[in-house]
Structures are given as structure tokens and as C-alpha cells.
Amino acid sequence: MSTDHVETSASIVSVSRHEHDIDTSNYLKAGYTLKSWLLTVDHKRIALLYLFGVTFFFIIGGILAFLIRLELVTPKGDLVSSDTYNRLFTQHGIIMIFLFLVPAIPGVFGNFLIPLMIGARDLAFPRINLASWYMYMAGALLTVVSMAMGGVDTGWTFYTPYSTTFSNGAVVTAGLGIFIIGFSSVFTGLNFAVTIHKMRAPGMTWFRLPLFVWAHYATSLIMLLGTPVLAITILLVAVERIWKVGLFDPSLGGDPILFQHLFWFYSHPAVYIMILPAMGVMSELFSTFSKKPVFGYEFIAMSSLAIAIVGFFVWGHHMLVSGQSEFAGLIFSALSFLVAIPSAVKVFNWTATLYKGSISFSTPMIYAFGFIGLFAIGGLTGLFLACLGMDYHVHDTYFVVAHFHYVMVGATIMGFLGALHYWWPKMTGKMYPEGWGQLAAIVIFLGFNFTFFPQFLLGYLGMPRHYHEYVPEFQILHILSSAGAMILGIGYLMPFTYLAYSVFYGKKAPANPWGATGLEWRTPSPPPVHNFDSIPTVDSKPYDYRTIREELSHVARA
Amino acid sequence: MSLGHSAASSPYLAHHFEDLEQQKTSAVLGMWLFLVTEIMFFGGLFAAYAVYRTLYPGPFHAGSHLLDVRLGGLNTGILIFSSFTMALAVHSAQLGKRRLLILFLTLTMTLGCAFFVVKGIEWHHKYVEHHIPGPNFHFDGMQDPKLVQLFFVLYFSMTGLHALHVLLGIGAMLWLVVLAMRKKFSKEWYTPVELVGLYWHFVDIVWIYLFPLLYLLGRH
Numbered sequence: 001m002s003t004d005h006v007e008t009s010a011s012i013v014s015v016s017r018h019e020h021d022i023d024t025s026n027y028l029k030a031g032y033t034l035k036s037w038l039l040t041v042d043h044k045r046i047a048l049l050y051l052f053g054v055t056f057f058f059i060i061g062g063i064l065a066f067l068i069r070l071e072l073v074t075p076k077g078d079l080v081s082s083d084t085y086n087r088l089f090t091q092h093g094i095i096m097i098f099l100f101l102v103p104a105i106p107g108v109f110g111n112f113l114i115p116l117m118i119g120a121r122d123l124a125f126p127r128i129n130l131a132s133w134y135m136y137m138a139g140a141l142l143t144v145v146s147m148a149m150g151g152v153d154t155g156w157t158f159y160t161p162y163s164t165t166f167s168n169g170a171v172v173t174a175g176l177g178i179f180i181i182g183f184s185s186v187f188t189g190l191n192f193a194v195t196i197h198k199m200r201a202p203g204m205t206w207f208r209l210p211l212f213v214w215a216h217y218a219t220s221l222i223m224l225l226g227t228p229v230l231a232i233t234i235l236l237v238a239v240e241r242i243w244k245v246g247l248f249d250p251s252l253g254g255d256p257i258l259f260q261h262l263f264w265f266y267s268h269p270a271v272y273i274m275i276l277p278a279m280g281v282m283s284e285l286f287s288t289f290s291k292k293p294v295f296g297y298e299f300i301a302m303s304s305l306a307i308a309i310v311g312f313f314v315w316g317h318h319m320l321v322s323g324q325s326e327f328a329g330l331i332f333s334a335l336s337f338l339v340a341i342p343s344a345v346k347v348f349n350w351t352a353t354l355y356k357g358s359i360s361f362s363t364p365m366i367y368a369f370g371f372i373g374l375f376a377i378g379g380l381t382g383l384f385l386a387c388l389g390m391d392y393h394v395h396d397t398y399f400v401v402a403h404f405h406y407v408m409v410g411a412t413i414m415g416f417l418g419a420l421h422y423w424w425p426k427m428t429g430k431m432y433p434e435g436w437g438q439l440a441a442i443v444i445f446l447g448f449n450f451t452f453f454p455q456f457l458l459g460y461l462g463m464p465r466h467y468h469e470y471v472p473e474f475q476i477l478h479i480l481s482s483a484g485a486m487i488l489g490i491g492y493l494m495p496f497t498y499l500a501y502s503v504f505y506g507k508k509a510p511a512n513p514w515g516a517t518g519l520e521w522r523t524p525s526p527p528p529v530h531n532f533d534s535i536p537t538v539d540s541k542p543y544d545y546r547t548i549r550e551e552l553s554h555v556a557r558a
Numbered sequence: 559m560s561l562g563h564s565a566a567s568s569p570y571l572a573h574h575f576e577d578l579e580q581q582k583t584s585a586v587l588g589m590w591l592f593l594v595t596e597i598m599f600f601g602g603l604f605a606a607y608a609v610y611r612t613l614y615p616g617p618f619h620a621g622s623h624l625l626d627v628r629l630g631g632l633n634t635g636i637l638i639f640s641s642f643t644m645a646l647a648v649h650s651a652q653l654g655k656r657r658l659l660i661l662f663l664t665l666t667m668t669l670g671c672a673f674f675v676v677k678g679i680e681w682h683h684k685y686v687e688h689h690i691p692g693p694n695f696h697f698d699g700m701q702d703p704k705l706v707q708l709f710f711v712l713y714f715s716m717t718g719l720h721a722l723h724v725l726l727g728i729g730a731m732l733w734l735v736v737l738a739m740r741k742k743f744s745k746e747w748y749t750p751v752e753l754v755g756l757y758w759h760f761v762d763i764v765w766i767y768l769f770p771l772l773y774l775l776g777r778h
Contacts, residue, residue, distance in 0.1 A: 115574075122574035124584045190591045198584040199574075229593045232602035236715065245691040245711045246704070247606065253705045258609050262602050535576065 024529040028429070041126035042529060045109050048427070049121050050107035054100050055496075057140055061095035061542065064088055066489065069451075069482040077469040085468035086153035089113050093156030094174060099140045101412050102270060105277035106188055106223075106419040107136070109419045110216045112427060114192060116520035116527060117210050119201025119536045124194040125187075132187045139180030146173035150423075155466065157267070160248035160259040164240040172241055175234040182231045183514025185273075189223025192216050201519070203538035210518050210542055211300050215280025218304035222269045222276070222311065230266035233259065260322055264315035272311045274408045276304055277414025279346055280373055285418055286350045288516040289365035290357025293543035296349040303342035310339045320391045329388055336386035343379055347372060362514070363437030366416030371411055378407025381456065396466075399459025401450045410448050417444070417495060424499065425509030429526040432506060436498040444491035517548050559631040570747040582749050589753045593760045596723075600764055603615060604649045604721065607712050614708065621709030622775035624689055626680060630773040633676045634765065640669035641762040648755040654745035660738050663731050666758065677721055690714070713772055720768060723761045730754045 023029040027044045030036065037045060068088050071079040080088065111129065115122050123129050146152060152169040154162055163171050196209070196217050209217075236247050237259070244253020248259040287294045294300060316324060316332030350372065359365070381403040384390045394400065421441075424432050454477040459465075463474050470478070512521040518537055520527075540547060575581040613619045640644055647662035683689075688696035691711045697703040734754055737743060743751065 028751070120574065124574075125588060126572075126574065186595050192586055193591055194588045196583050197587060198580060224595050225598055228599035229602045232599050235719075236602070239711070239715060243692060246708060247711055247715075253610075253614065253708045254700070255609060255613070258606060262605065531574070541616055555657070 012141050018192050025524070026429070027529050028528055030528050030529045039130070041122070041130050043115050043123050043126065043129060043140040044427070044527065045266050046129050046133055047108050047112035050103060050111060050136070050523055053133070053137055053140065053544070054104045054107060056098040057095055057099035057144075060106075060144065060490065061092055062098060062489065064092035064095065065485065068092060068327075069485040071468050072470075072478045073475075073482050075470050075472045075475050075478075080468070082468060083153065086155075086466070087147075087151035088512075090152045090155050090169075094143055094152070095268070096409070097156055097274075099136075099143065101274040101408060102185060103136055103181075103188070104217060104274075104412065104416050105281065105419060106192070106219060106273075107133075108416075109275060109281065109423060110188070110192060110219075113423065113520055114195055114213055114216060115199070116523060116531055117203075118196065118199060118204050119519050119532065119538065120195065120199035121530045121532065121535075123191045124199055125191050128187050129191055132184045132191070135180050135184035135187070138508050139177045139182075139184065141177075142180065143174055143177035146170040146177060148172055153514075155261060158234070158237060160237065160240070160256045161250065163256075164247075165249055172238050175238055179231055179234050182227045182234075185223050186227045187390055189220035189227070193220040194225065196220075201535050201538055207298065207301070208538055208540075208542050209301075210276075211283035211294060211297065211304075212280035214284070214301040215276045215304045219273055219276045219280075221305075222273050223307050225312065226269040226273070228294065228323075229262060233262040236262075257319070257322055257324060260319050261315070261324075264318045265312070268318060269308075269316040271404075271408050272307050274412045276307060277282055278371065279304065279423070280347075281415040281419040282350060282368055284516075284518070285364050285368040285422060286353045288422070288514050289362055289368070290354050290359045291515070291545055292353055292357040293541070293545065294349065295352035295355070296345075297542065299345050300349050303345040306342040307339060310335065310342070314339055314386075317386050317391075319436045320388060321395045325552045333386050337383060340379065340383055343375075347376065347379075360439070362421075363432070363434060363441050364418045364422035366438055366441035366445070367414045370441065370448075370472070371414035371418065373445070374406050374410030374414060374448065378403060378405075378410060379435070382407060394459050396464055397459035398455040398463045398465055399466050402455035402459060405452045405455070410452070413444070413448075417441070417463050420495070420499070422514070423520075424502070425513045426520060426523075426525050426527070428503055428506075430502045430506030431507050431509050431513065432502040433498050436494065440494035440498075443487060443494065447484055447486075447488030447491045451481050451488050452484070454478075454480040454484070512548075512552065515545075515548060515552055517543050517545060521548075568746065568747050578746065582747075584755070585732065585749050585753060587675075589756050593756065596760060597740045602673075603712070603716050604767070607716065610708055610712065611775075614705045617705035618709050620697075620699055620701040620774040621713070622773060622777075624687070625713070625773050626683065627773050627777070628668070629676055629680050630769055633673050634769045636669050636673050636676065637762045637765050640673070641759055643669065644755050644758045648748075648751055651743055651748035651751040652745070654743075654748075656738055656743070659743065659751065660735055663735050663738065667728050667731045667735075670724055670731070673724055674721065677717065684710075697717050716768055716772065720761070721766055723764070727754070727761050730757065 022031060027042055030042070031040075037049065040046060040049075067080070068085070069087075071077065071085060077085065089499070111123070114120075146169075149170040150168075152158075152167070152171055152174045154167050154169065154171060158171065159173065196213060200209070239245065240247045240249065240254075246254040248254040248256050249257060283294050283300055314332060314336045316328055317336045320329045320333070352367075381399070385394065385400060387405060421432060421437055426429070458474055458477045458481075461474070461477075463470055463477075509525040511524050513525075514521075519532075522536065523531060571578055571581060575584070575637065643662050643665045647659055647666060650656075650658035650662055688694050689710055691707045691714065695703065695707045695710070697706045699706070731754060734751055
């Protein structure tokens with residue numbers, strides 16, 4: 001099989017598909033009409049559609065968070081009523097989890113990068129990819145509509161029997177929205193998994209894949225196996241609510257604990273849907289900005305799979321005080337400790353990658369360091385919560401709130417913003433202002449800790465979550481947290497501004513501004529419509545800096 | 559080599575695949591993964607069934623005895639036979655026999671509709687006998703009516719979700735028949751037939767589990 005043959009036939013195909021006069025050398029210039037964006041099947045354009053979507057809903061979720069923190073400045077409930085407050089935190093949770101954290105990194109960066117990284121022209125199913133975005137938007141808008149219909153006051157967990165029997169909110173509408181977003185998630189995972197299995201370029205073996213791709217492969221498996229269970233659970237809640245029949249209602253023989261089992265069977269692994277892609281980003285960042293191959297590549301790759309698999313057997317740690325058996329609690333506690341092992345493997349391997357590396361403190365790397373800090377605190381407090389005794393003390397307090405914000409919000413945001421800066425030159429063809437980037441990264445890191453660290457103290461001292469009134473002794477910590485939230489908010493606004501600025505006035509980006517390895521950096525910035533003129537052949541291990549250095553110096557000479 | 563070339567420039571080949579083989583195996587893998595998600599989807603319901611049947615064996619037996627095992631058995635036969643005709647349809651597509659493909663697809667669709675008719679008769683019986691969960695639910699017997707009703711909630715949820723899948727399958731086959739009439743399929747490209755075939759067998763297998771779990775409780 002000669003490679004010439006493959007190249008010729010591939011170029012015939014790409015020519016025959018583009019008889020019209022459009023510029024296929026830059027995916028951004030391949031069409032300027034609204035239709036060319038809304039009906040595109042190019043994975044890179046769909047990635048930008050997702051970037052638009054997740055940013056939009058992140059802002060809405062952020063405004064809700066702002067209102068919550070504003071209310072909590074005073075011990076009395078003087079800004080909103082208890083009922084409104086319930087709706088605020090519920091909607092904040094639903095929007096941030098299902099509309100931002102779950103789709104953010106896979107939707108934007110997974111979509112944009114997986115085909116580029118493995119040397120393919122697109123994902124396996126481009127039209128399903130576009131349909132996924134539409135399902136995401138439809139579900140997301142429905143969820144926002146439910147807010148306009150009076151909102152939901154159940155918390156994002158929809159616990160029964162409150163959600164099925166007593167709540168007077170728009171539970172079914174919000175549930176339907178999440179159900180539809182779930183389909184989007186399933187089809188994204190399916191697309192990624194098939195693409196990674198079937199579309200790798202010649203020579204791109206499994207152990208030559210960038211770790212970003214491994215992380216997304218593991219994420220896809222969780223999306224495929226977990227999300228349908230959430231879907232059926234929501235469906236059953238809707239059946240019970242609409243037809244008033246008992247599935248989870250104890251007065252009709254139902255078992256509310258069954259709902260919690262089904263719900264957390266998805267919703268715990270969902271945490272790994274949020275954080276595994278961020279971990280994939282980290283592997284790329286630590287390697288690129290210390291100019292060293294990732295330490296223990298195979299261990300990081302396998303730890304992603306281990307997290308995906310073990311992550312399916314720990315859901316009961318959300319229910320240690322729910323009335324499930326003590327024995328089940330014991331097992332789930334032990335299994336939860338197990339999942340810390342692959343997570344720690346990653347953290348140790350990233351730090352070992354730094355050893356004797358040539359480290360640069362570019363913006364993405366500051367986010368990477370921030371990730372380690374937030375993930376370490378979030379992960380280790382997770383172990384506190386997995387202990388039966390400790391969990392009895394801090395369950396349903398701000399300790400839990402602080403923990404999950406650190407681990408899934410902090411870590412995922414660091415991953416998202418790190419990725420956004422790192423691949424911004426590739427996606428837009430423009431460089432962002434480095435000084436502003438570094439400043440924003442530091443402000444966000446400080447603001448985040450300022451917001452959520454006091455919540456650990458609040459929780460440990462006994463401040464329950466979901467309350468908008470509290471005893472005056474807690475006020476100082478709440479004020480600290482709210483002040484931190486302001487800093488965090490300002491930090492988030494900075495990238496919005498300078499990144500938008502850079503699209504128009506930024507310096508033109510070279511193909512490989514970071515001297516990074518990986519096939520995505522071998523395409524021009526921004527890449528052409530079909531990614532590669534001819535499908536590349538891979539003949540070396542990933543993170544091979546010697547070759548890339550030689551190539552770059554060669555380019556510089558020429 | 560020349561064979562490879564003709565495949566690469568085939569009109570069926572999408573721009574982002576290297577050859578038809580890659581395109582087809584991707585589609586088939588995608589379908590299998592989709593069926594995995596379907597198993598997890600139904601899995602939630604099966605888990606709920608398992609929990610409640612363990613908690614309330616008596617009421618579940620009582621509920622099961624109210625179902626018509628003959629009609630359920632008839633439907634089982636219909637679906638198994640439809641799987642056979644579906645397999646024949648895929649086989650005809652492989653051989654490029656268009657008329658046979660249309661014939662077997664139509665036969666499979668007809669059997670799917672027959673399944674619906676029988677299911678409709680059964681559901682109508684349930685309605686007449688006040689066995690539909692809700693305010694009109696009625697049960698005379700030793701067991702707690704609330705718990706027998708729980709059995710029927712699961713019965714309707716499970717068979718309802720399954721029936722929805724049958725309906726989607728019939729719709730997909732209708733689409734295949736239209737494509738086949740327009741001569742879209744050939745020996746080298748009939749992937750949609752194969753995918754719908756896989757789906758239909760899955761729908762059949764779900765029923766193979768539903769039938770004993772719902773109809774045959776305590777009948778041994």
C-alpha cells in the first residue's frame with residue numbers, strides 16, 4: 001500500500017466536494033453567512049457554536065450565583081424570599097452542571113481537537129455532531145424557559161418524593177430539558193468513541209495518542225454508560241409527577257432511595273465527565289510548557305480509564321446518610337478511596353513532568369498550576385467526605401458545597417480557560433495579549449480560593465447548605481466568600497474582553513506558537529476546512545520534542 | 559489496488575473517510591455503541607423492576623396473573639418471526655436483491671404493526687378491567703392494591719417504552735423501503751439496512767426479557 005495512492009485519492013475527494021469558489025484554506029473563511037455556521041458539519045465550526053452556547057449559559061448561571069452571594073451577605077433573608085432563593089440555587093446548579101460543565105470542554109475542545117490530533121478530516125458522524133449541538137441548545141433553552149415558568153425549587157438533584165409530589169415548580173419542563181441535553185451528551189460521546197477507534201491516521205497507534213484524546217475516550221465511555229440511566233430516571237420522575245402514580249412515593253409503596261441510587265449512578269460519574277477532559281488538557285499543558293514528554297504516559301492514559309471504571313462504583317457515597325445500609329456505606333466509602341489512586345497518579349505524573357523541564361509561565365501554564373492547587377484541595381476534601389464518620393458531621397453543609405466547587409468547578413474552569421488560551425491561536429489564528437492573560441489567570445485563581453475556602457470553614461462550623469438565613473456568627477465568613485465572588489467575577493470578565501479584542505486586533509498566530517508537539521500544531525492557524533491536505537503518517541511517540549525542535553528551527557532558517 | 563481506488567472514489571463515500579470499509583465499520587460500531595446506551599436506558603427500568611419485585615413478590619405475582627399470557631406469547635412469536643424476516647432483508651441487501659429487500663422489509667413492518675394491534679388489544683383489556691394505574695385503578699384480592707398498582711406502573715412503563723422503540727423501528731423501515739424503491743442501495747453500500755437490522759434485533763431481545771419478567775411470574 002503506497003502512501004502516494006492514499007494522498008491522491010484523498011485530494012481528489014476534497015477537490016470534487018468543493019467545486020464552488022470558497023476559501024477552503026481557512027475554516028473561518030469558508031463562508032460568512034449565518035447559514036454557513038448554523039448548517040455547518042465542520043467539527044471546528046461546531047466547536048465554535050458550542051463555545052458560543054456554553055459561554056452564554058455560563059453567564060446566566062454566573063448572574064444567578066451573583067444573586068445568591070448577594071443575598072448571603074446579610075444573615076437575614078432580605079433580598080429574596082426563601083422560595084425564590086430555592087429557585088435561584090436550583091437553577092444555578094442545573095445551568096452550571098448540565099449546560100456548562102458537562103458540555104464545555106468536550107463540546108468545544110474535544111470537537112475541535114480530536115480529529116486534528118488523531119489526523120482525521122472530521123468526526124465519524126458530522127451530521128450527528130451538528131444535531132448534538134442543536135439538541136444541546138434546545139434542551140438548554142427549555143431549561144431556561146422552565147426558569148421563566150416559575151423555576152424549580154428541588155435542587156439540581158430532583159430528590160423524590162419532593163420533586164414528584166410536593167414541589168410546585170416547573171419540574172417536568174426542566175427535566176425534559178435535561179433529558180434532551182442528555183441525548184446531546186450521548187451522541188457526542190458516541191461520536192468521539194467511534195472516531196478514536198476508527199479514524200486514527202496511519203501509524204497513530206493507541207499509545208501514540210495525545211493524552212487529551214485518551215481522557216476524552218474515557219469521558220465518552222462514561223457519557224455512553226451513565227447518561228441513559230439519568231434519562232430513564234428523569235422519565236420516571238415525569239411519569240410519577242404527571243400521572244400521579246407511585247414509583248418513588250413511599251405512600252404508594254415506592255422507594256425514594258431507589259431514585260437516589262439511579263440518580264447518582266449517573267450523577268457521580270458525571271463529575272468525571274466534567275473533570276476528565278480538564279485532566280486531558282492538563283497533560284498537554286504540562287508537557288508543552290515544560291518542554292518534556294509527559295512522565296509515565298501509559299500510567300496517565302490508563303488512569304483515565306481507571307477513573308471512568310471505578311467512578312461507576314462509588315455513587316453510594318452521596319447517600320451515606322440516606323438510610324442505605326451501613327454495610328453498603330462501608331463498601332462505597334472504601335471504593336471512593338480507591339478512585340483517589342488514579343487521580344493521584346495523574347497529579348504526581350504531572351509534577352514529575354516538571355522535573356528538570358524548561359518551564360515557562362505562560363497563561364495556560366498558570367491555569368495548569370491553578371488546576372493542581374484546586375484539584376488537590378477539592379480531591380482531598382473529597383476523601384474527608386468519603387469517610388463515614390466525617391460525612392455524618394458535614395453532610396449537607398457548606399463543606400460539601402466548597403468541596404464540589406473546588407473539584408468540579410475550579411478544576412474544570414481551570415482546564416477550560418487553560419485550553420481556551422492554549423488553543424486560541426489555533427482556533428482563531430490570533431494571539432491573545434499575554435500580560436492580560438497572566439493577570440486574569442492569577443485573579444481567577446485568587447478569587448476562586450477567596451470565594452470557596454471560607455465555605456469549608458462555614459461548613460465545618462455547621463452552616464447548612466440551601467439556607468438563605470443564618471446566625472450572625474457566620475456573617476464574616478459569608479462576606480469574605482461574597483467578596484471573593486466579586487473578584488472571581490471580575491476575573492471571568494477579563495478574558496471575555498481581551499479575547500474578543502484579540503479576534504480583531506490580535507497579532508497573527510504562527511502555526512505552532514508554543515513549540516508544541518501534536519498533529520494539530522502541524523496545520524496552519526487556523527486550520528483548513530479539511531484539516532490536512534493529505535492524511536499524515538505518524539511514526540514517533542507522542543510528545544517528541546526533539547523532532548519538533550528540529551522542524552521549527554528548519555522553518556525558521558527557511 | 560485498482561479495487562481500492564474504485565472504492566475510494568465511490569459516490570457513497572463521505573469526504574472524511576478514506577474508504578468504504580472504514581465508513582461502514584464506523585457506522586456499525588456507532589450503532590453497537592448506541593445499543594449499549596439503550597441497554598443502560600432500559601437498564602434503569604429493569605433495576606427498578608428488580609428492586610420492587612424483591613420487595614413485593616406477592617403483589618407482583620398477583621399483578622402478573624392479570625396479564626393475558628396467550629396474547630403476550632402471541633406477540634413474542636410475532637417479534638421473533640419479525641427478527642427472522644429482518645435477517646432475510648439484510649441478507650437480500652447483501653446480495654443486492656432489491657425486490658426481495660423491499661418484500662422482507664414490508665413483511666417485518668407488517669409484523670411490527672401486528673405486534674402493535676395485539677398490544678393495543680391487551681391495553682384495552684386493562685382499561686376495561688380498571689388495571690390502568692391512577693385514580694380508577696381497581697384490584698380485588700388478597701394483596702395490597704397499591705402494590706399491585708406498582709406492578710402495573712412498571713408494566714406500562716416497560717412495555718410502553720418498548721412499544722415506542724417498535725414504532726421508531728417501523729418508521730426507520732419505512733424510510734428504508736423508500737430508499738430501496740429509489741434504488742439507493744447496492745451490493746457495495748447498504749449500511750442503513752444493516753443498522754436498522756441491528757436495532758430491530760435489539761428491540762426484539764428487549765421483549766424476550768420483558769415477556770417472562772412480566773407475564774410468566776409464578777407460572778412454573
